[in-house]
Each structure stands twice: as C-alpha cells, then as structure tokens.
Amino acid sequence: METKPNNFKLWLKRIGFGGFIFFLVKGIIWLLIFFGLGSYISC
Numbered sequence: 001m002e003t004k005p006n007n008f009k010l011w012l013k014r015i016g017f018g019g020f021i022f023f024l025v026k027g028i029i030w031l032l033i034f035f036g037l038g039s040y041i042s043c
Contacts, residue, residue, distance in 0.1 A: 012020060
C-alpha cells in the first residue's frame with residue numbers, strides 16, 4: 001500500500017485547489033451550524 005502523504009498529495013491534485021477550498025468552507029459551515037444549534041438548544 002502507498003504511504004499516507006503520497007496518497008494525500010494524489011488526492012489533492014485530483015480535486016484541485018478549488019475542490020479543497022470548497023470542502024474547507026463546507027466543513028466550516030457545518031461546524032458553525034453545529035455550534036449554533038448547540039447553543040440554541042442549551043438556552
């Protein structure tokens with residue numbers, strides 16, 4: 001099997017910079033939604 005860093009580089013090349021930014025923003029949005037709902041429910 002390939003090592004993790006090589007596999008990650010290959011994956012990053014495949015999705016490209018735009019794909020990386022898209023997933024990063026999507027992850028941040030999900031975290032904001034999760035923490036927002038958590039604070040809303042606790043109040």
